[in-house]
Amino acid sequence: MKIEKMIFATGNEGKMREVRMILGDLGAEILSLKEAGIQAEAEENGTTFEENAVIKAKEIMEKTGALVLADDSGLEVDALNGEPGIYSARYMGHETSYHIKNKNLIERLEGKTGEERSARFVCAIAACFPDGRVLTTRGTMEGQIGYEEKGENGFGYDPIFYLPEYQCYSGELPLEEKNKLSHRGKALRLMKEQLEAL
Ligand SMILES: O=P(O)(O)OP(=O)(O)OP(=O)(O)OC[C@H]1O[C@@H](n2cnc3c(O)ncnc32)[C@H](O)[C@@H]1O
Numbered sequence: 481m482k483i484e485k486m487i488f489a490t491g492n493e494g495k496m497r498e499v500r501m502i503l504g505d506l507g508a509e510i511l512s513l514k515e516a517g518i519q520a521e522a523e524e525n526g527t528t529f530e531e532n533a534v535i536k537a538k539e540i541m542e543k544t545g546a547l548v549l550a551d552d553s554g555l556e557v558d559a560l561n562g563e564p565g566i567y568s569a570r571y572m573g574h575e576t577s578y579h580i581k582n583k584n585l586i587e588r589l590e591g592k593t594g595e596e597r598s599a600r601f602v603c604a605i606a607a608c609f610p611d612g613r614v615l616t617t618r619g620t621m622e623g624q625i626g627y628e629e630k631g632e633n634g635f636g637y638d639p640i641f642y643l644p645e646y647q648c649y650s651g652e653l654p655l656e657e658k659n660k661l662s663h664r665g666k667a668l669r670l671m672k673e674q675l676e677a678l
């Protein structure tokens with residue numbers, strides 16, 4: 481089945497840039513919520529990344545009758561029992577700047593070193609079809625919370641996410657490199673394979 485068009489139900493421009501680069505070669509037109517002229521109203525009140533991704537995609541699928549994809553993602557810090565996790569966007573309040581959120585996470589890890597700073601980004605992608613079919617995929621990227629903010633690329637928590645294997649911060653990676661390694665890159669490539677197999 482050739483997909484002509486889909487809506488990617490996010491209000492996050494950083495996600496949208498990464499999505500376009502990875503799903504671009506499906507050859508389908510990909511509209512953001514803004515481009516489709518729709519506002520998301522559903523509350524992200526699921527208990528898992530997958531549930532929240534489905535909530536976001538399903539709401540917009542029901543509003544538009546189109547194939548709709550959505551992303552729910554976040555940062556899990558092991559020393560903080562997985563916080564902020566599914567609450568990553570709401571951590572310290574929606575309106576709080578990422579500079580402040582990032583500084584706060586660094587402060588909460590004071591005295592911890594090496595593996596004690598382990599963390600991962602998680603991304604779930606959902607696809608909701610007008611006929612009721614639902615697909616979900618998940619990807620993760622392992623790393624550590626750094627000691628400072630670094631890099632001008634990416635968004636959100638990227639400036640404090642250190643990748644020991646590459647000895648750099650996620651915020652220092654060019655878009656293409658981040659997509660090769662990231663939670664979102666992995667989840668989107670799995671979704672792309674499933675869509676291509678339809
Ligand atoms: O719900 P939508 O409209 O898609 O946009 P959002 O920004 O609210 O997205 P989420 O609800 O999925 O929350 C994701 C949170 O995790 C953070 N996050 C997710 N992926 C990230 C990445 O690749 N780099 C840095 N931070 C990321 C992001 O900044 C948010 O705080």
Ligand SMILES: [Mg+2]
Nearest residue numbers: 491524552569
């Ligand atoms: Mg959100």
